[in-house]
Amino acid sequence: MxxxxxxxxxxxxxxxxxxxxxxxxxxxxxxxxxxxxxxxxxxxxxxxxxxxxxxxxxxxxxxTAEGKKIALQIIRRHRLWECFLVDKLSFSWEEVHELAEELEHVRSEKLTTRLSDFLGNPTTDPHGDPIPDAQGKMNKIRSLQPLDKAAAKRLEVAAVNDQSTALLEFLNAKGIRLGTQIEVIERYEFDNSVEIKIKNQPAFTISEQVSKNILVRPL
Amino acid sequence: MxxxxxxxxxxxxxxxxxxxxxxxxxxxxxxxxxxxxxxxxxxxxxxxxxxxxxxxxxxxxxxTAEGKKIALQIIRRHRLWECFLVDKLSFSWEEVHELAEELEHVRSEKLTTRLSDFLGNPTTDPHGDPIPDAQGKMNKIRSLQPLDKAAAKRLEVAAVNDQSTALLEFLNAKGIRLGTQIEVIERYEFDNSVEIKIKNQPAFTISEQVSKNILVRPL
DNA sequence: AATAAAGTTTAGACAAATCTAAATATTTTG
DNA sequence: CAAAATATTTAGATTTGTCTAAACTTTATT
Known part of the structure; x- marks a missing residue:
């Protein structure tokens, strides 16, 4: 094809x-x-x-089934290149999406396999998204919940739902990255904002728009 | 542009x-x-x-000057990707040209710089061709001569003039790679073929078509 | 259920990159 | 140096991906 x-x-x-x-x-x-x-x-x-x-x-x-297969191959290439850019070339997570959009279109199974091996066959990309394997199988670690809906008080950031530079730079500024542990202090009903605290830092409040796009798992 | x-x-x-x-x-x-x-x-x-x-x-x-500048940028990207594929992903030299043809079109100065750093700022690609620096400056190590015209008897292979899979696979089969030391045994005038010998191997003859595309330096 | 609103498709146009066939320019040669 | 050969350009068409404006379908609303 x-x-x-x-x-x-x-x-x-x-x-x-x-x-x-x-x-x-x-x-x-x-x-x-x-x-x-x-x-x-x-x-x-x-x-x-x-x-x-x-x-x-x-x-x-x-x-169709064939269409899905192809989609997963593209996503695999995209996410592997993102890993490469972050792990090997020291890019930060908000910079890699656009570059990976271009690199993903180089269709070579051999290249993809070798790149994956070179990276140690990672299973998630720098934004926490799962990387499909060569057969198109992908861990649906969607036991994850968006922060605006998570019930627990103590949470860990596992992924983000939005690759936009704007969001990722905002998270950088706030010290939020994958693996960051968060404590929910308060939820405000009127605008669905959330007050959160990261260890050794003063608490701050984030909007629903942001919290929707932070995927967390309970600790 | x-x-x-x-x-x-x-x-x-x-x-x-x-x-x-x-x-x-x-x-x-x-x-x-x-x-x-x-x-x-x-x-x-x-x-x-x-x-x-x-x-x-x-x-x-x-x-024009601007056109040359752009050409050198493209060549730089092409050759750096070739280095990456060979040095980091263990491709062999005859496989990388086509992949690099695609990767070279990802235009990002930051990516190019970081890739170059990651590779240790190489100055030649896997075929012996010089890699232009970020300013477009390129070592013209064209003190090199094609094997069919080289005067000396003892030579070292420094580059190849043709990236075709066919030639490179032929050279692989004959044990000729960059750095290989060659002794010229005989030159045959009627078809410009050359009999050569590589250490610890029986001598063999190569056609003008091949020897034209092997660039050597005297030892 | 009729009408308004929203969503989707068609028709016709355009830019990029290519092609073939015909026309034109340059170079080579007898 | 004129004719033949070669090289180059133009004209007109095609494909891919896109657009706008108009027409049509579906859905939501009163």
């Missing part, structure tokens, strides 16, 4: 949006890829032709 | 062909890039518009 970079990006977006919901809307994909719904419709026809998605006019899109 | 991958490939080819000769022909570029002369003409207009080449209809192409 020979895919263009654009096709790969569509497959990846559909996979991402499909988590949870069954079928993905034209609009959602357009928003995710920063393009227009009409363009998505055009591409949907092509991907259907290639049997990578199921698609009926006006009724949304889902990946 | 925002270039497409196609534009980068044209720049790189022109740079390569420009060595020695002053102006590069439409035909030569078309052959190098495995495309048609008409396509080269079209692209020449675009690159001229962007001031990366000097071009007058029917009178060939040369890179």
């Amino acid at each position: 020979n895919l263009t970079i654009a096709e790969e990006n569509y497959i990846k977006s559909i996979f991402k949006l499909q988590e949870g919901t069954e079928t993905v809307s034209t609009n959602a994909i357009a928003y995710e890829l920063d393009t227009k719904p009409a363009s998505v419709t055009d591409m949907a026809k092509k991907l259907k032709e290639k049997k990578l998605i199921d698609y009926e006019k006006y009724h949304g899109i889902t990946l | 925002n270039l497409t991958i196609a534009e980068e490939n044209y720049i790189k080819s022109i740079f390569k062909l420009q060595e020695g000769t002053e102006t590069v022909s439409t035909n030569a570029i078309a052959y190098e890039l495995d495309t048609k002369p008409a396509s080269v003409t079209d692209m020449a207009k675009k690159l001229k518009e962007k001031k990366l080449i000097d071009y007058e209809k029917y009178h060939g192409i040369t890179l």
Whole structure:
């Protein structure tokens, strides 16, 4: 299956949006890829032709088994490159997403396998996201909960839900990284903000928008 | 300067062909890039518009200073990735050219700098070609001569002139790699073939086509 | 259930990169 | 130096991925 970079990006977006919901809307994909719904419709026809998605006019899109397989390969490459950039080239976690978006399109199984070996076959990327193995199997460590919904008081940061530079820089500034231990001091109902404390630091409050995107596990 | 991958490939080819000769022909570029002369003409207009080449209809192409600068950046990235693939991921020298052709198009100065540092700032790639530094300066170790023209009897292999898998696999099979020491036993005039000997091995003969592409330095 | 709102698709256009075939320019050669 | 050979360019078409504007479907609302 020979895919263009654009096709790969569509497959990846559909996979991402499909988590949870069954079928993905034209609009959602357009928003995710920063393009227009009409363009998505055009591409949907092509991907259907290639049997990578199921698609009926006006009724949304889902990946076929083959489509999912390809999505997982792309995600695997993306996350391995992120590990490489952080572990070997000392990039910080907010810098690597965009570079990995480009590197992920180099399709070579041999390269992917060797890169993975070189990195010690990591199972999570610098944002805490699981890395699919060569067969496309991925640990769904989604025993994780977003901080805004977690019940326990003592928590550990395990992943982030959003790769945007803005969020990651904010977390850097606050001293929040993967593995950081957090104590929930107070939850404020009126705006769903949370007051939290990190060891040896004064407590501070974060908005719902932020806490939604921090995935934690109870300690 | 925002270039497409196609534009980068044209720049790189022109740079390569420009060595020695002053102006590069439409035909030569078309052959190098495995495309048609008409396509080269079209692209020449675009690159001229962007001031990366000097071009007058029917009178060939040369890179401007800016064009050369960009070419050297691309070559730098290409050769650094080749080093990475061989030194860190254990690829062999005949496998890396095609992968590097893809990786070289990831344009990030920070990535390039860090990759170079990670590799110990190498100055030659796995085929013996010099790697331009961040300023575009490149050791012209072209005190090197092709084996078919070298005068001395005892020689060391310093580089190869052709990245094709076919040649490199041939050299692998014959035990010829960078640093291999060669003794010239005999030169045959009628077909310009050379009989050579590598330490602890029986002598063998190689064709002009091969010896042209092996760059050596006297010992 | 009819209508308004929201979402999606079609039609037609455009830019990038390519191609073929025909036209034109340059170079080589008898 | 004119004709032939070679090289280059133009004209017109194609593919991929995109867009806008208009048309159409589905869904939500009153």
